[in-house]
Amino acid sequence: MSVRVTVTALVLIVVLGWLALPAPVLAETPEDTVGVVDTTSGLWYLRQQHEQSGTISSYRFFFGVPGDIPIVGDWDCDGWDTPGMFRPTDGYVYLRNHIAIGEGDVRFYLGSRGDVPITGDFDGDGCDTVSLYRPSQGQVFIFDSLGSGEQGLGAASYSFYYGNPLDKPFVGDFDDDDIDTVGLHRESTGQVFLRNSNTQGIADSTFYYGDPGDRIIAGDWAQKDDLPGPDTVGIFRPFARTMFLRFSNTPGVADVDFLYGNPRLVPLAGNFIDVQASLNDKPSLEAELTLQLSRDPSSGECQVILTWGDWGGPLHASIRLDDRQIPSRAPTDTFSGIITTTGNETDYRHTFNVDPSTYTASGTISTGDIATGQSVHWIDTVSSSSEATCG
Secondary structure (H helix, E strand, C coil): CCCCCECCCCCCCEEECCCCCCCCCCCCCCCCEEEEEECCCCEEEEECCCCCCCCCCEEEEECCCCCCEEEEECCCCCCCCEEEEEECCCCEEEECCCCCCCCCCEEEECCCCCCEEEEECCCCCCCCEEEEEECCCCEEEECCCCCCCCEECCCCCEEEECCCCCCEEEEECCCCCCCCEEEEEECCCCEEEECCCCCCCCCCEEEECCCCCCEEEEECCCCECCECCCCEEEEEEHHHCEEEECCCCCCCCCCEEEECCCCCCEEEEECCHHHHHHHCCCCCCCCCCEEEEEECCCCCCEEEEEECCCCCCCEEEEEEEEECCCCCCCCCEEEEEEEECCCCCCEEEEEECCCCEEEEEEEEEEEEECCCCEEEEEEEEEECCCCEEEC
16 A cells, blocks of 8 residues: 655655664565655655564655645555655646655646545556545545646546545555555544445445544555555554554554654655665665764863775764763754765764763764755764763
């Protein structure tokens, strides 16, 4: 199943998150994971794993402009979900076939002001398309193909009525027949309505899941023996900043829950494991990267020295200094920026002018974008092996 997002032709800066990044294992039927999008800035976060334990990676990048509605789908039928955006002001759709810098690979428009985009494989051909839900009428418009050439998509393949005004649509393969259908979530009550066909009629299944105000998604969270199964519900609880995923479409407690996102973010679901594939074109620094913390004997300042091996490209570092005598989640001081434009240097030194105390240091290193001064691709995290008394 893929949750859909329409994306503006904006520069897409892939900035891998701060967490450890395992080498991708591309199973034939990988399970779905979650993501969130800040629609005020166009910043996306895609999570590669939904388990509570183990190494988790989160991919961070910009796509779209403020006000765009994010969607995701398998637009080119390759088995992986990639971003899209729907611009409600003019009905334009922007779709990317890769997680990479660039404009929309597919651009067209459809719908009217107030329409809500939904995405899925509605005819079982293995390709996702963008369709619409019109809340004012409770009407669904299914399109079984994508547009092109920045032209209008034309008439819907078919339409039907389903639900009440203000119901929130979502999409999934709820009966495991390889065809996505439309579900509805009544956020005021937490009631879920599922249909197993894209036709008019009463819900085939209805149940309560979550609390009023929760935001719903659906995905194949619970694969067993590497085999796909039906899509099941999950909810994002904004005030708690928590995802709750259920392994069956029934009422009950979450099978998996974890902190992710913040109250202003829009949740997504899809298969995002492919994100890493195009980014493994550099050697790892893990074995050669070190961070040393010491007191500069002449100034008394804390001095951090980062060293690395042969890289041959721009590197970005984020370093934090923590006061051991004042336990706090907030660092005493931080540095973030490009530390080498070529990668040919062997080390980078940074000093912190701090009050007398005992400090520790840690940092992350990434590939860097010289033009923006930002990190692009997370490489590794490293900490000092000892403390230092500075100031």
